[in-house]
Amino acid sequence: MQGTGRTHVNVEAPAGLIDRARADREAFGEIYDHYLPRVYGFCRKYSRTREEAEDLTAEAFERALSGISTYQDRKVPFSRWLLRIAHNVILNHARRGNRITIPEDDLEMIGGDSDMGAWEEAWWLRLHVQRLPDDQQEVVRLRFYEDQRFRDVAARMDRSEGAVKQLLRRALQSLYLQIQQEDPALE
Amino acid sequence: MNNDERDIERLSSAETDLSHRLVRLSPLIREQQAAEMEIDQAFYRNLRAHLVLGDERVPHPGFARELRARLMQETAARPVAKPLRQRLLLKIGAGTIPLLIGLLLTLLLPRGSTVPTMMAPYPTRADLLFSFPVPRTVIEHVTSIISVVHPRSGVAYSGHLQLTASHLPNGPATLSAYRLAAPSHMVPFGRGVLGIRAHVRHAFSSSQVWEVAADGGVSSRKPLHSLAVSLATGELIYHDRRNFMLPRAVGPLSRPQAIAVARRWLIELGWPGDRMPLSHVQSVHGHSMVREVAFGWMGVGQAATAEATLWITPDRSVIEAWVWPAVVKRGLIHARSVSAAWTDVRTGRLPVAVAGLPPDVRADGVGVIRHTNVVSILSPGHSGGLYLVPTYRFEGEARISGANLSSRIWYSLAPSGQQ
Numbered sequence: 001m002q003g004t005g006r007t008h009v010n011v012e013a014p015a016g017l018i019d020r021a022r023a024d025r026e027a028f029g030e031i032y033d034h035y036l037p038r039v040y041g042f043c044r045k046y047s048r049t050r051e052e053a054e055d056l057t058a059e060a061f062e063r064a065l066s067g068i069s070t071y072q073d074r075k076v077p078f079s080r081w082l083l084r085i086a087h088n089v090i091l092n093h094a095r096r097g098n099r100i101t102i103p104e105d106d107l108e109m110i111g112g113d114s115d116m117g118a119w120e121e122a123w124w125l126r127l128h129v130q131r132l133p134d135d136q137q138e139v140v141r142l143r144f145y146e147d148q149r150f151r152d153v154a155a156r157m158d159r160s161e162g163a164v165k166q167l168l169r170r171a172l173q174s175l176y177l178q179i180q181q182e183d184p185a186l187e
Numbered sequence: 188m189n190n191d192e193r194d195i196e197r198l199s200s201a202e203t204d205l206s207h208r209l210v211r212l213s214p215l216i217r218e219q220q221a222a223e224m225e226i227d228q229a230f231y232r233n234l235r236a237h238l239v240l241g242d243e244r245v246p247h248p249g250f251a252r253e254l255r256a257r258l259m260q261e262t263a264a265r266p267v268a269k270p271l272r273q274r275l276l277l278k279i280g281a282g283t284i285p286l287l288i289g290l291l292l293t294l295l296l297p298r299g300s301t302v303p304t305m306m307a308p309y310p311t312r313a314d315l316l317f318s319f320p321v322p323r324t325v326i327e328h329v330t331s332i333i334s335v336v337h338p339r340s341g342v343a344y345s346g347h348l349q350l351t352a353s354h355l356p357n358g359p360a361t362l363s364a365y366r367l368a369a370p371s372h373m374v375p376f377g378r379g380v381l382g383i384r385a386h387v388r389h390a391f392s393s394s395q396v397w398e399v400a401a402d403g404g405v406s407s408r409k410p411l412h413s414l415a416v417s418l419a420t421g422e423l424i425y426h427d428r429r430n431f432m433l434p435r436a437v438g439p440l441s442r443p444q445a446i447a448v449a450r451r452w453l454i455e456l457g458w459p460g461d462r463m464p465l466s467h468v469q470s471v472h473g474h475s476m477v478r479e480v481a482f483g484w485m486g487v488g489q490a491a492t493a494e495a496t497l498w499i500t501p502d503r504s505v506i507e508a509w510v511w512p513a514v515v516k517r518g519l520i521h522a523r524s525v526s527a528a529w530t531d532v533r534t535g536r537l538p539v540a541v542a543g544l545p546p547d548v549r550a551d552g553v554g555v556i557r558h559t560n561v562v563s564i565l566s567p568g569h570s571g572g573l574y575l576v577p578t579y580r581f582e583g584e585a586r587i588s589g590a591n592l593s594s595r596i597w598y599s600l601a602p603s604g605q606q
Contacts, residue, residue, distance in 0.1 A: 144206075
């Protein structure tokens with residue numbers, strides 16, 4: 001992607017690595033390193049326990065390993081391909097009677113494209129936030145992730161409310177500029 | 188989201204939209220963060236090894252968890268048989284403790300593949316001394332975390348040797364190094380197999396924490412029957428002193444019998460006992476009825492420490508075992524020249540051992556090189572993990588002043604990688 005020399009947010013593994021992974025298990029190991037948190041988190045969202053999430057994650061990666069030769073990068077991003085596999089694993093698990101945290105009515109809705117899309121978008125946005133300066137990251141985390149009022153954020157950061165609002169404004173501006181530089185089409 | 192965003196003034200519409208996006212996605216971001224922090228490192232490593240090495244070498248992590256629970260007679264958290272587990276379970280005979288537990292199998296590289304370089308540790312003086320032969324040691328009290336096979340490190344000769352070499356071989360440009368399986372792979376296995384009524388506790392030595400299971404518990408008066416695994420290195424020490432006195436034994440096991448017993452014991456423990464290369468068979472010093480059988484790591488070549496060393500009595504009991512994790516990865520390191528390594532030895536920067544002399548002898552002497560080869564030694568990595576790293580082993584003859592005039596064998600190990 002065009003940029004200003006700043007490091008691109010590494011949402012996807014390099015295309016070369018994905019190609020190598022079709023024939024090289026060690027390369028697939030690097031794929032695994034890159035995507036495990038994302039896939040595990042997605043499976044954990046629909047699991048009662050960590051062990052359950054581990055089993056779902058393991059099965060998802062096993063299926064990915066056996067099916068990676070069929071992946072075509074012109075159709076969907078690799079992460080979305082992986083999450084679709086995880087989605088199928090979760091659904092199959094639920095249908096076999098191994099109920100996880102999904103109400104019956106929602107069974108067909110889980111991990112659907114909208115869920116995966118939101119998961120990916122959250123991941124992407126989180127990566128961008130992580131590239132902000134520390135104090136801007138902190139204010140975003142407290143204000144948005146932890147849903148704290150300005151006065152509480154101010155107390156935690158040992159600043160005035162006005163200073164916190166200014167900082168948050170700068171954080172949003174930085175975030176917007178950063179995203180624009182990554183992909184001007186994204187608004 | 189509490190509704191005082193309006194308090195942030197002068198945001199553009201795009202920045203306001205971004206703010207709304209953060210509000211909408213924050214619950215998911217929190218979930219992602221929590222999940223990421225929750226990821227168990229052992230699960231991460233085990234699944235990675237399972238995917239990269241293949242399920243015939245490394246079991247599905249969930250399978251390993253269930254099998255561990257069965258071995259420890261615990262209730263499995265969720266007794267669901269997944270297709271993969273069913274396939275793996277079918278492969279295992281009813282009475283066979285699985286080779287598939289072999290997170291401990293040696294990596295066999297496919298033909299034609301290139302071996303990557305490895306960031307192997309540079310062995311320390313302590314690593315070198317650990318790999319020296321152990322002087323005769325009187326152990327007054329055997330505990331679960333002391334191996335009678337290797338109760339202490341070797342000792343450097345205290346005197347000065349003037350060493351010369353008429354000829355040194357050219358060394359290779361690269362040498363192989365090996366990473367061993369993590370200690371977490373060693374800990375769960377063995378207790379059920381060995382029939383130890385587990386009283387698991389942690390024991391502490393000067394530098395390591397051990398997980399120990401012992402019959403009857405810590406303060407039992409029974410003969411020692413214990414299994415200890417170092418949580419730092421994966422080193423496994425087994426004692427079974429219930430049958431040690433051997434009142435009716437008339438002779439040691441034959442060599443083939445002792446080897447067979449040792450291989451079977453390792454297989455039951457989960458090691459590839461049938462394929463590990465035999466290192467040596469000898470009588471244990473001071474116990475002529477007891478056979479010591481040692482095996483090396485598959486594919487490693489000569490190593491200063493055996494992967495598995497067992498003591499076997501005439502009634503086919505394994506009374507002592509000292510076992511290390513298997514190789515899980517092989518890589519190359521850039522080698523330094525043999526002459527550079529020799530210079531370190533000759534100038535006294537590296538320890539030298541002399542066979543057959545008491546450790547307190549300090550007399551000077553002279554020695555010459557007779558033989559140089561590459562030997563792997565154990566060395567801990569800086570960020571955890573244990574490696575087998577190559578060293579140049581120099582061996583020769585020496586004459587020591589004041590000792591009787593027969594030649595002595597001297598040897599030294601010098602790191603062969605570049606620092």
